[in-house]
Amino acid sequence: MLKFQNVAIRRGPRELISGLDVQIGPGQKIGLTGANGTGKSSLFAMILGELQTDQGDFSYPSKWTVGHVAQETPSGERSALDFVLDGDVEWRDLTNRLQVAEVEQDGHLISELHEKMHVIIGYQAPSRAAQLLYGLGFSGEGQKTPVNQFSGGWRMRLNLAQALMCRSDLLLLDEPTNHLDLDAVIWLEQWLCSYEGTLLLISHEREFLDSVVNRVLHIENGGAKIYGGNYSTFENTRAAQLAGQQALYQKQQRELAHIRSYVDRFRAQATKARQAQSRLKALERMELIAPAHVDSPFEFSLFDPERLPEPLLTITNAEAGYGEVSVLKGLKMTLRPGDRLGLLGANGAGKSTLINILAGLVNKTDGTAEICGYNIESQTRQARASIGIVPQEIAMDVYFTPLQALELQAGYYGVPKKERRSEEILSALGLLDKKNAYVR
Template structure:
């Protein structure tokens, strides 16, 4: 059992934990929640012995093996699969010991070494590592490539696979979905549900937490409160506690009334399509969870676009790709101001490529892309965080967009995104990923776009900011296309789902549960085809080969 007894932890002037007691039992799966900077990651450092408490004690069974994801970017010439295999420390030691014994002709040692190797299922280790890589989205042909050839996000996936490879009693995961797409998130969710050890999971993904955890440890005001049940259960219990405070209760009632008005409007126009009905259910659920978030520091809305041309953008029989090699072909899409589309598709199918084409970053290889003359695109992607000026403050970024605006108006606007007081004047350079993402979103909102193109907008955002973004997108009156691994976001804002697969874009007739089933069937079909293909002389599918090569280039891109 993991136990905290009257534990105190202070960092600088800030008290993170004050007289905290907590018990986590073997096999329990606990979600760790709370505002950014409240001490969640510091708890992991305490457990790993990197930090020492300022008072009280933290105890663990002495024989527990702890696994966690290394935060350092791996830089090694080892292959991807070797990097993952090294996560099983005992397997790696035995492998080297057997090799040394064979080299030194130490025959007397070999039987015992081989017996232990077999006892830890060593002969299947490479197969286990390959399955982890496959589940996290690595093309089979990339397993033997050097780690140094992969981009930063893919190296972090390798670190995650390495942690999962480690036989452990306690697994510590801090935002494991940040660098994953939806397919990999769904795979990881299933893997963690089956994990037999104790799990502590820091995450800002509601659906991910709901599917995995059986308790929630919530950080608030230098204390930790343990709630039984999943994240949805925690939200209900937390809302009931807040309602006992009169001021919080009054704010709750205003928030509920606001969402009820929106739900009533949406119910009147919602179609019978499965995704539209799924969205309606999600909105109705938001009426229940909103009271738990009345103290959120984030409040903003998208101003109405000044113009709404119809259609906003059309793609007519377009081929889209790189270096004259199409990744998508015969793409037809007409985006109207009413469009609210969630893009689905397997890893590497071309979702982000399609978004780049819609933005205008990637010219079509064939066909026509027809933007309206008054089209105003708001585009969010992770690489845009790097385009923020590190030597400028949030206020200066806004002033560059609107030099004539009054400073107080800009500061009031930034306050809705959590940039208050001196932080609105601070340089961006030391900002966290979440702070940079909030600023990038603020810049988009301020420019009043009539078409939003969002590629993984919730990466690095905490739960409160995610909810604020969802609520703002509910009332946004322009067109919307989003790629996201956050299923709660997709359910709450998308009226229709489109599938990118096998070089085509098509409407997906179903909801996200249907998509999960589609993925499983696709995976099963691929597994059945492999033995048949091994002995056949069927011709090479050149289009699929080009798509596979494009996916490899994407994984290896800087």
């Protein structure tokens, strides 16, 4: 059992978590939720021994093995399959000892090690590693490819596969669906559902959490509370609790206003002064109910566009690629106002390339593309002003502060000053205190 007893965690002067008292039993699958910066990743760091508690204690059985995804991207000439096999520490240790024993021709030790390998079902380790890699999108040829030939995203998949290969009793996963396509996410979801150990999972994907977890540990305002059920159950329970708390708060506020009004009216009257004083003391003794708090009070609305031509977007016989590699060929597409399109496909199929074409960041090799009647390549600025994009890579100039960057973008696209909400947006993202700090 994983136990937290009155645990407090600080990062510098800021207290992230205080008074954490939670017990997590074997086999439970916990979704760790809360706004960015509330201490979810710090809790993982504490469990892994990378961060000390500022108060309290936590413990888990000494025989437990803890699995987690390494943050450093791997490198080297070893194959993807061999790298993932490192996750099974027992198998790797026995394999190395067997190699030495065979060189030394130590028959007794060889027999003993083979028996241990049989006990841990170690002979199935290579096929288990191959299944993990296949589930995460690695082809048979890809499993033989040297680690250093993969991109950063694929290397993070290798780290995830290695963590899943670990014979863990406790598995810590922080945003494991990052860098995964839809097929890999679905496979991971199924794998975690069959995982028999204790799972702590941080994710912002509601459906993923719903399918995997059976409890939610929610961190908010320095405290943490555990809820039974999946994420949807948590949301419904918490919404009801917040509604109840808000109703009690409003009722108390009306009561307080009535008492204050009574005291103000009759404090100076001799016949009512004693009653007024009594109510004033009752007011001072009253335990105040806090208003219901929501993690992110930020609300936004999208401005109506000045023009919505029909069609909104047209792509005709578009082709694109990188060097001699063709990624998109003969692409035809038309979108009309109100359309909502999900863009699916395996990694490398051209999803990001298509988005970059529409954003004017990548030129086509053939065909035409228009947004709101503007040719994307010959009328780039007008076309860009008609499309909003959230890029994968950091697109912000590191020599600007967050506030300057937002104001610059708003000015470039002609957003009137009275309609800009730069500080409101930064506040909702937890960046208001860093609005004047340079990114570099």
